[in-house]
Amino acid sequence: MDYSTSGGEVKEGDGVLSLAARLESLLFVADAPVSIGRLAEALEVTAGQVEQALADLEAAYADRGLRLQRANNRVQLITAPEAASCVERFLGLRRRTRLSRAALETLAIIAYRQPVTRPEIEAVRGVASDSVLRTLLSAGLIEEVGRAPRVGRPILYGTTFEFLQYFGLHSLDELPPLEERLPPQVAKDSGS
Numbered sequence: 001m002d003y004s005t006s007g008g009e010v011k012e013g014d015g016v017l018s019l020a021a022r023l024e025s026l027l028f029v030a031d032a033p034v035s036i037g038r039l040a041e042a043l044e045v046t047a048g049q050v051e052q053a054l055a056d057l058e059a060a061y062a063d064r065g066l067r068l069q070r071a072n073n074r075v076q077l078i079t080a081p082e083a084a085s086c087v088e089r090f091l092g093l094r095r096r097t098r099l100s101r102a103a104l105e106t107l108a109i110i111a112y113r114q115p116v117t118r119p120e121i122e123a124v125r126g127v128a129s130d131s132v133l134r135t136l137l138s139a140g141l142i143e144e145v146g147r148a149p150r151v152g153r154p155i156l157y158g159t160t161f162e163f164l165q166y167f168g169l170h171s172l173d174e175l176p177p178l179e180e181r182l183p184p185q186v187a188k189d190s191g192s
Contacts (some may be wrong), residue, residue, distance in 0.1 A: 019045060020060070024077070033161055035073035069164055070171045076161060081168030087188040099139075106132045107141060111163070112178050113143050115156035133157065141166060 017025075027034065036149065040047045054075060058068050065083050069076045079087050099107065106129055109121050121129050137143045145158040152155055 018053075019043065019049060023050065023053045024057055027068070027075065027077035030076065033069070033071065034075040035074050037073075039075070067170060069161060069169075071159075071161060071164060078165060081165070084168075095172045100132075100135075102127075102129075102132050103135055107136060107159075107163070110136075110142055110157050111159050111172065111175060114158040116150075116158075117148050117154040117156055119154060121157075 010084040023039060023169055026039060026042060036047050036050050040050045043050065054068060054070075061067055061080075065080050067078050067080050069078045104127075105125060106121060109124050110116055113120065113124075117128060118133060121133070133142070137144075140160055142157050142163065143160050144155050146156045147153040159172065162171070169175070
């Protein structure tokens with residue numbers, strides 16, 4: 001294959017494929033989120049060129065049934081959240097279950113403060129969170145992301161790609177600012 005160094009168009013057989021088209025092909029066949037570095041390596045271009053091609057794809061997908069989902073410097077091609085009911089019906093999937101108030105509360109704490117430990121979650125909620133954490137883990141909305149470097153090395157929790165999909169987000173940057181949702185004193189206290 002004759003890859004150009006600019007990352008522009010490449011002659012593939014009798015046709016010419018743009019970097020965005022080649023990137024789209026990789027994302028289509030990937031069965032999990034892929035790092036920008038791995039994509040750049042496979043395409044033999046820079047990470048900056050991959051980012052530009054991703055921006056081109058995002059613009060092209062604006063009115064289509066596909067989206068790019070990003071988290072932790074990884075990207076995945078997904079169906080548009082707006083098409084979820086149609087896709088679920090087509091695949092014969094049952095509707096996802098609604099989350100309890102306790103689960104939503106815990107999920108919000110994790111989303112805004114991640115990585116966060118169980119004791120930190122319980123300090124905010126004021127109640128034990130063991131069963132809620134188990135529920136969120138089994139639903140795939142959160143995951144263990146490491147251990148805190150302190151006595152007892154408690155587990156750190158963070159959100160997953162499934163969390164983003166569940167709420168129709170492309171990245172955590174789309175979460176509303178915390179201060180908009182809390183009374184002034186609570187928002188001020190959470191800034192620590």
